[in-house]
Each structure stands twice: as C-alpha cells, then as structure tokens.
Amino acid sequence: MTVYQLPVEVSAFAHLLRDMVARLRPGEGWYGVFAGRDPEGLRSCFDGTEILPWDVVESLLQDLGEVGAGPGTARARALHAAAAAAHDRLPGGEEALRERLALMEEERRYAESRSRDLDARLRADPVCADAPLLSGDLAWAQDDHARATARIAELTGRLTRLTAGADGGRGPAWAAAGPPVRTDPEPPPAEPPAPSARKGAAVKRRPRGARYAWTDETEEAQEALPVPELPMAGAAPRGARFGGAEAPPERAPRAVPPEVAEGAARAAGNAVYALRRLRSQGRGGEAHALLCEAAAGPPAWLPALAAELHRAGLGADWATLLWEAASLPPGRLAAVAGALADAGRGQDCDQLLRQGVARPVDELAGACAALRAEGHHREAHALLAAFVRVRPPEDAARLASADPHALVPQLLEAARAVSPARERGLVHALRVAGLAGG
Incomplete structure (x- = not known):
C-alpha cells in the first residue's frame, strides 16, 4: 500500500513505539526475539508504514513490566486503535487487510498442524534424546498458533469496522449464532491464559511462524529515538464541566417498540450462547470477531446484549465490545452512543465516548454533529469534555x-x-x- 503522508494517528502511535523500545534492551525479552527475527518489519512500524500487531505491542509492554490493564496498556491500546483505523482508511487499506487475514489463516493452520505433529512425537517417545528440543519447538508452535488466532481476530475486527458503513439494516450473523438460552445458573468458562515469554534456549532459536507478520530477515537493527510523553486518556470530568453548571442530566430510558425489543432479546440470547460455546472450546479469536460484528450491528440491539452479557458474567466481553465500537465510523459511533443513552445506560455511553476521543478530529466533529442532531446534547457535551482533557x-x-x-x-x-x-x-x-x- 503506497503512502505519501502519514495520518497524525499513525505518527502518534509510531512515536509511542519508539519511546517504548528506547527503554528496552534489544537483545533481551520479547523485544530481543522480534528485533532478531525481523528488524525490517519493526522499522516499518517505527516509521509508520505498517501497524504493529497488538499481540506484539502487548509483549513489548510485558518487557517493560506493564501487566494487565494498567495505564500504559490503556494508553497504548487507545493509540493503537486510532492508528489502525486511520491506516486502514488509506487507499488500498481493505485489500491489504484481506491479504494479511488470508496469510494469518494459513499461519494458524500451519501452527496447528505442527503442534499436533510435535505433540505426537513427544508422546510416542517422551525420553528420547531430542525431547528437550522437541518440547521447545512445541512451545513455539503453540505460541505461533495463539498469536495467529489473536491476529485473525484483530484483522477481522478492523475489516468489519472499515466495511461497516451503512450496512446495518440486515440482521448480523451474531444474532443467529445459536439457540437463545438463559445464562444465569453457571459462570462462563475462563479464557485460556495468554502465552508468556519463554526463556532460555527456546527464545534463542528464533523460530518461524505467526509470531510476527513479516517475512524479511536482515541483520540490521532499528535505532530507536526517545520522544516526549503523549497525553493519556482519563475519566470525563463531572460537576462544573460546563462553566460552573452541572452537566445535562442523563435522559430517562425511552420506550422501545415491542418488535425491536423482541428481536434484541433474541439476538442477545443467541450471542451469549455462542460466546460461551466459543470460550469453552478455547476459540478466543472467533469470540472476539463475534463481538466486533455485534459492535457494527444494529445499535438498538446493543443495550439488550449488554444486559445479557452482564447477567452471564461476561462483563469483560461487553467492555471489549465498547472498545471496538469506539473505532466505528462517526455516524455509527453516535448511533451506538445514542442507543445506550436512550436505554438508560449513561455510564456505558460515557465510557464509549471517552474511548473515542483518540480518533481523527474531523470524525469527532461528525460524531458531535450527529449526536446533537438526534437530541443527545448531554452526550455531545461529554464527548467534548473528554476531548479537551486529553487532546x-x-x-x-x-x-x-x-x-x-x-x-x-x-x-x-x-x-x-x-x-x-x-x-x-x-x-x-x-x-x-x-x-x-x-
């Protein structure tokens, strides 16, 4: 994809990456793996011509000691989402996403096949002379599979958001993913743990696979330059956020037509059923893709889905869905925010808008205009309040x-x-x- 001028969001994320790696030792940890594996690929991300896969960003954050949902992770995720969305909108973006998605599908199949083969060889002769080497290879193959699965979910979500547009009139696939069920009686199965960095000989082997999205291998290393700290998103201000006056009160929930409520409830039950089934089978990437599709679906259905997810103990999935919705086109973002506000889910609406302030300025202007046009003045004010705090x-x-x-x-x-x-x-x-x- 030919790029002549980088969007500001891509430049901001590239600056963040350079700041991160300036604090790392090139020969150690995950950064040592990536820098040795594909320095040219890293360079293309540091200069903004490519977007680093999120699983790699997480590994670099792990090298820095940033774990879980800390402020560094939140800041990096916000900038990564904004950069990916801006990058995908460039000419040729959709084609590039589809090509990368096809590549990752191949990588996942290869890693799955190799994992089965190595596991079978170890089971056949667990005390053979090559057992330590095979165990290391198996660990890397499993990591390849996990990373390929995560990237498929990431690329699918980006492609869904890019092509969502005005395609909200038909029922999405997630709404018919399975029979509606009540999910109160039992908690959902836990998500498989993320792969951890493996030390010792396995790291030094620099295996092939889906761990990194590029294939070029050179011996040059990227020289990282420190950059100033970027602003970090914070909570929307409360109280006298509008010149000493209280913010407009949350609107009372609006009545939903019976046919819309019925369709939303049925779709929510189906989606939760499908999510629990995917989680139980360890198919986290497909579960994430389902959430991305739901975020791009009919906005009026999302409040019911939020309620059903929380009832089922899947609040983390709802948080993920809100995060994905924050990167939707401005009209869709405003529609989702309005639907949440109309349903009395003001906190969810505010969270969505706070997460959306990293997007391009012209898109935020469009979102504000769309919110005001629909009478959602409180939500438009909340978006502006979050904006001036972090931009x-x-x-x-x-x-x-x-x-x-x-x-x-x-x-x-x-x-x-x-x-x-x-x-x-x-x-x-x-x-x-x-x-x-x-």
Whole structure:
C-alpha cells in the first residue's frame, strides 16, 4: 500500500513505539526475539508504514513490566486503535487487510498442524534424546498458533469496522449464532491464559511462524529515538464541566417498540450462547470477531446484549465490545452512543465516548454533529469534555473550526472546567486559528 503522508494517528502511535523500545534492551525479552527475527518489519512500524500487531505491542509492554490493564496498556491500546483505523482508511487499506487475514489463516493452520505433529512425537517417545528440543519447538508452535488466532481476530475486527458503513439494516450473523438460552445458573468458562515469554534456549532459536507478520530477515537493527510523553486518556470530568453548571442530566430510558425489543432479546440470547460455546472450546479469536460484528450491528440491539452479557458474567466481553465500537465510523459511533443513552445506560455511553476521543478530529466533529442532531446534547457535551482533557489545544481549535458558532463556546466551557491553564491554551489556539478575538 503506497503512502505519501502519514495520518497524525499513525505518527502518534509510531512515536509511542519508539519511546517504548528506547527503554528496552534489544537483545533481551520479547523485544530481543522480534528485533532478531525481523528488524525490517519493526522499522516499518517505527516509521509508520505498517501497524504493529497488538499481540506484539502487548509483549513489548510485558518487557517493560506493564501487566494487565494498567495505564500504559490503556494508553497504548487507545493509540493503537486510532492508528489502525486511520491506516486502514488509506487507499488500498481493505485489500491489504484481506491479504494479511488470508496469510494469518494459513499461519494458524500451519501452527496447528505442527503442534499436533510435535505433540505426537513427544508422546510416542517422551525420553528420547531430542525431547528437550522437541518440547521447545512445541512451545513455539503453540505460541505461533495463539498469536495467529489473536491476529485473525484483530484483522477481522478492523475489516468489519472499515466495511461497516451503512450496512446495518440486515440482521448480523451474531444474532443467529445459536439457540437463545438463559445464562444465569453457571459462570462462563475462563479464557485460556495468554502465552508468556519463554526463556532460555527456546527464545534463542528464533523460530518461524505467526509470531510476527513479516517475512524479511536482515541483520540490521532499528535505532530507536526517545520522544516526549503523549497525553493519556482519563475519566470525563463531572460537576462544573460546563462553566460552573452541572452537566445535562442523563435522559430517562425511552420506550422501545415491542418488535425491536423482541428481536434484541433474541439476538442477545443467541450471542451469549455462542460466546460461551466459543470460550469453552478455547476459540478466543472467533469470540472476539463475534463481538466486533455485534459492535457494527444494529445499535438498538446493543443495550439488550449488554444486559445479557452482564447477567452471564461476561462483563469483560461487553467492555471489549465498547472498545471496538469506539473505532466505528462517526455516524455509527453516535448511533451506538445514542442507543445506550436512550436505554438508560449513561455510564456505558460515557465510557464509549471517552474511548473515542483518540480518533481523527474531523470524525469527532461528525460524531458531535450527529449526536446533537438526534437530541443527545448531554452526550455531545461529554464527548467534548473528554476531548479537551486529553487532546492538545491545537486539536481542539481544529475541531472548533468545523462549527465555530456551536463548538467554540462549548469547548471553552469544557476547558475552563479542566484548569485555567487549559482554558488559556485553548484561547490562544483559537486566536491563532482565527476563531476568537484578540
């Protein structure tokens, strides 16, 4: 895919990567594996021509000691999602995604076949002279399979969001994935643990497979340059976020037509049934793909799905779905936020909007306009409040230029609620942009 100018989101994520690896030792940990395996592939991600698979980012975070859902992980995931979405929208993006997806399918099949073969050989003669070597190879083959599965889910989600558009009129596949069942009586099976870094000889073997998406092998290493810290998303401000006045109250839930409620309940039951079945079979990648499809499906069905997932003890899956929905096109993002607000799920709506502030400024302007057009003024205000907390004043001025009459006063009120310094910075940016008086 030919790229002449990098989107700002891709550049921001590339800066983050360079900052991360500047704090790592090139010959150690997962970074040592990746740097030795494919330095050219890493370089293409550091300069923004490719997007590093999320499983590799997680491994680098592990090298840095960042585990679980810490602030470093949240920040990296937000920037990664925004960069991937912007990269996929470039000319040739859909074709590139489909090609990479086909490659990962082949890698997963190969890793699965190799794992079976190595396991059979070890079972046949567990004390043979080659047993330690075969055990190491088996561990890497299993890691190849896990990474390929994760990348298939990631690529499928990106492709779904890219092609979602206006295709929300027909019922999605996740809505008919299985017979609706009640899921209250028993908890869902646990997700298989993520593969951990393996030390010793196995790491030094530099095996082939799906661990890395590129195939070039050279002996040059990427020189990483430190960059300034980027802002990290935080919680939306409460209270006097709009110039000393309370935020508009959450709207009372709106009545849903019986036929819509019936279809939503049936789809939610089917989706939860399918998710539990996939989890029980260790098919986490396909479960993630189902969540991505649900995020791109009819917005009016999502509140029922949220309720059913929480009833089934699958709250983490709902959080994943909200994360994926934050990268939907602006009209779809606004529709999902509006549906959640109409159903009385204000906290879910606010979380979705906070996660969406990493996307391009022009898309956020479109989302604000769509929310206001549907009467969701509180949600539009929440989006702007989160925006001014985590984005620089120059970005806020660019956002205001989309509709100065409506957005300039709202952005100023939101900035004033954050801090006097933030308000002064925004006033200066607006003056430079010609949107405020001298």
